[in-house]
Amino acid sequence: MAEMEWSRLLDLEPLYRPDRKASPRRPAFDQDADRITFSAPFRRLANKTQVHPLYDHDHIHHRLIHSVETASVGRSLGLEVGYWLEEEGKIAKGGQAIVAGLVHAACLAHDIGNPPFGHSGEAAIGAWFAERFDRGEGLFCDRDACFAEEFEAFEGNAQGFRILTRLEMNRPGGMRLTHGTLGAFIKYPVTARVRKSIAVHDGGLKKFGVFESERAELETVAARTGLIAGDATATWWRRHPLVLLVEAADDICYNILDLEDAFTTGDLGYGDVAPLLSEIAGFSPKDDRGDSLAEKIAVLRAVAIHKAFEACSAAFAENYDAIMGGRFAGALVSASAQAEHFAAIESLANERIFTSPRKTELEVMGRNLVHRILDGILPVIEALAAAGWQADGLDGYPRQLQRALGIDLRHARDPYSALHALADYVSGMTDRYAVKIAEMISR
Template identity: 80%
Template sequence: MAAMKWEKLLDLERLFQSSHQQTARRPAYDQDADRISFSAPFRRLANKTQVHPLYDNDHIHHRLIHSVETASVGRSLGLEVGWWLEEQGLVGKGGQAIVAGLVHAACLAHDIGNPPFGHSGEDAIGAWFAEKFDRGEGLFADRQACFSEEFEAFEGNAQGFRILSGLEMNRRGGMRLTHATLAAFLKYPVTARVRKTLAGRDSGLKKFGVFETEREALETVAARTGLVAGDDTATWWRRHPLVYLVEAADDICYNILDLEDAFTSGDLSYREAAGLLAAVSGVVPQEDRGDTPGEKMAFLRAVAISKAFEDCSAAFSANYDAIMTGRFTAGLVEASAQRENFAEIGRLASERIFTSPRKTELEVMGRNLVHRILDGVLPVLEALAAVDFEAERISGYPRQLQRALGIDLRQARDPYSALHTLADYVSGMTDRYAVKIDRIISG
């Protein structure tokens, strides 16, 4: 299998914008980070669940803070790996800055497609669509033409790529980020339908990451950055090397910071959380300083993050050849010296954090709320289909509802795109906005 080349992997041309002129004064990857940071979908992450829904404690993480922290760790990882690449002569002078900048931008965007109420929101959307496709009525009658697998296992990663490459700014190419930033974002460079054919194969792609609507963007990004094709017909691709740094930054942040949040929320004791962080960091706080438990946790968190990204950087260089040929199918945390510590954190999180009574209660509430919103908005799309998708002809209550809820129908041209319009609307909501819309719909 041929190795990928950094000259193509770091391509800074913009998606569907061949006329764009690069400038040395303001690198394209910094512009990418700015476009992401100033976008409405990124801003909405401030009111989207990370782990604990609708929490009143301001020190509990939400998606925006998590994304900013992940970008910080990602930039540090990029600097470490970029420095090594330069030292080895694998990238040219200035390559370190490009690598760090691209990872930083991709990390900022990595959760931009997540729906309200976190992963439970993804599950709720998928379950609702699965039930509708099982009934097979109206817009849901043709599973094949509507690519039902995209909706039945709704995926925030694919929604994020849809936002970046199309929805945001409502133009071809969306934000028109660089090919390299988009490739670094693409954790799963495969569509849902193709992903179904990979079951049992060692592809490293646990999920799908692109909807059929963004296939052209996927193919363009893969070609321009020189990704290794996963098969002879190039229907899916191996990951871009920088994806592993983005993924590692996310893994480091949510594992370590979930422990700090669990301590803050009272789901874990100081002894439990601090013990796991001490194992990662290799240090124990000095007991004679008079620090509060919260201050000790902050110290352990900082050192643990630093130690974890150093170990993940070492794992990247140790597995470099396999990464560059697309044969590396694990994650950097799993391949690092921290794998056992992070496995233990994951085990405790599954047993104690993700099943805490308050979180479980709110997930049940969130699931029912998402289903009520989808049920309530569906008549607008059904009315649109009844008038051959000519939005100006909708009348009566569906028109009133569409105006009241601000539903954008410009993308809905057939049953398939109408279902994406529905998913776009609901997945774009913040937690609190979803509560508000539910109240309007239910009266």
């Protein structure tokens, strides 16, 4: 199997803008990061769940803070790996900054497509669509034409790619980020329908990462960055090497910081959290400084993050040939010297954090809110279909509802695109806005 080439992987040409000239004073990857940072979808992450829904505690992570912290760790990983690549002569001098910049930008955007209420929100959206497709009525009667599988397993990664390349700025190419940043962003370069036909282990494609509606953009990014085709049909691709650094930064942050949040909320005690962080950090806090327990946890967290990104950087170098050949199907955290310690954190999180009573109760509430909203706004889409997909043809209550809620129907031209407009609207909500809209439409 051929190997990917860094000269193509680090492509700094923007999507659909071959005429945009590079600035010698402002690198293209910095422009990518700025466009993401100043976008409305990124801003909305400030009121979207990381782990604990609708928490009033100021020190609990939400998606925006998580994204910023992940980007910080990602930049450090990029600098570390980029330095190694330069020293080994695998990239030209100056390439370190490009590697770090692309990973930083992709990390900023990595959760931009997440719906309200976190992963339980994804599951709620998917369950609602699955129920509708099971009935097979109206807009949901043709599973194949509507690519039902991508709605029934609604995926925030695919929604994120849709936002970046289509919805934001409402133009071809969306934000028009560089091919390199988009390649580093696409965690799973495959659509839902194609994903069903390939083996789970192939290329680490545990899920799908792109909707059929953005297939052309995926093909463009894959071609420009030189991703390796997964098979002779070239309908899916091996992952971009920098995806592994983005994924590692995310894994490091959510594992370690979920522990700190659980200590802050009282779901876990100091005796639960400190030993796990100490294993990664390589030391135990001393008792002679007069630090509070929270301060000790903070120190352990900081050192643990540093040790973890060092271990993941080393894992990238150790698995370099497999990564460049598209044969590395795992995660850097799992391939690193810290793998056992991260597995212990994940086990504790599954047993104690993700099943905490308050979190579970709010997930149930969030699921019901999402379903109520989708039920409440479906009549707008049905009325649009009856009006021949002409928004000007809406009248009565559907027109009132569309105006009151600001539902964007510009991309709704047939049943498939209309269902995406429905998912776009709901997945773009913040947690609190979802509560508000659910109350409005159920009165």
